[in-house]
Amino acid sequence: MIKSILLICFVALGLTSVAQSLYITKDAKINFNSSTTVEDIVAESNQATTIIDIDKNVIKFSVLTTSFKFRRALMEEHFNENYIESPKFPKASFTGKIGSPIDWKNEKTVSVDVTGSLTMHGVNKEITFKANITPGKSKISASSEIVVTPESFNIQIPSAVRDKIAKEVTIKIEAVYAPYQQ
Amino acid sequence: MMKKKSVVRLVIWLLLIGIVTAFSAIYYVFNMPRRNLSKEVAVYSLAAKQLINDYQIDETFANKKYLDKAITVRGIIRSVRTLENHTMIFSIEDAMEGVSCTLDSADVVKYQTKLDLIKIGTEGTFKGRCAGKLMDIQIINCIPQ
Numbered sequence: 418m419i420k421s422i423l424l425i426c427f428v429a430l431g432l433t434s435v436a437q438s439l440y441i442t443k444d445a446k447i448n449f450n451s452s453t454t455v456e457d458i459v460a461e462s463n464q465a466t467t468i469i470d471i472d473k474n475v476i477k478f479s480v481l482t483t484s485f486k487f488r489r490a491l492m493e494e495h496f497n498e499n500y501i502e503s504p505k506f507p508k509a510s511f512t513g514k515i516g517s518p519i520d521w522k523n524e525k526t527v528s529v530d531v532t533g534s535l536t537m538h539g540v541n542k543e544i545t546f547k548a549n550i551t552p553g554k555s556k557i558s559a560s561s562e563i564v565v566t567p568e569s570f571n572i573q574i575p576s577a578v579r580d581k582i583a584k585e586v587t588i589k590i591e592a593v594y595a596p597y598q599q
Numbered sequence: 600m601m602k603k604k605s606v607v608r609l610v611i612w613l614l615l616i617g618i619v620t621a622f623s624a625i626y627y628v629f630n631m632p633r634r635n636l637s638k639e640v641a642v643y644s645l646a647a648k649q650l651i652n653d654y655q656i657d658e659t660f661a662n663k664k665y666l667d668k669a670i671t672v673r674g675i676i677r678s679v680r681t682l683e684n685h686t687m688i689f690s691i692e693d694a695m696e697g698v699s700c701t702l703d704s705a706d707v708v709k710y711q712t713k714l715d716l717i718k719i720g721t722e723g724t725f726k727g728r729c730a731g732k733l734m735d736i737q738i739i740n741c742i743p744q
Binding site for chain 2: 494503
């Protein structure tokens, strides 16, 4: 009897510790800017899902490409149909590791390197970027900026409009994570 | 002499009409309206559980069937949240891995009275555009039914 109660306690403890190492948000903000002097091209989505595992120092991030909103419906159509090809590749995702150890109990913003693979438009690329992470008791905040070139993800931009779209696209991410409760 | 003059006049008129048509066509395409889901007939109307099931079985196949289509889903509301930019998200059947229906801020204002009637634990129905699946299946530009 005592044995089984102990067992249940251990299992319960094990489960809570697993759950507590995960922090999640499904409302992360992601925007990108590929403006040039000719055209302002800014798009935003508030529906990126991201998870941090503070035991493994792993960050996962994914967004559905059709959830990006542009200033003009025409831009959205071009982005989804011609460039990112949402019907074929509906998801963009990243999985990576935080480069240096973080004291998750210290509520101070730290700047860390994150390295991992970014998959977009069906192309997988190893990238490293800086991220600012602020641990907290009930939440973790994180923000980052990633610079990518459309061509490195096999996104072909016709020469007729090449001058309208920036050569380097800046992706900004802001997320506030809460403990994952199942 | 008269004939030549009227031919020239006709050509000028045709040119003018052509230019105006071309410019208005360009203007329309450049400023084309967004998809308005309230005016679209749903291609599929189904229970959220069915949609979750279809995505669980084969995501690629489910995307082929549902992605970017106007669909109507119904199910038990498990959570409701409003974001900073006033968009509203209703999670159906499961708060984490169910179906998330997102309403744009303009539609939140437009359908406020209808939305006020939707309570957690009761059934809700939304028509929207299927964006695919992350942890949950995301339906965007939703309109309450």
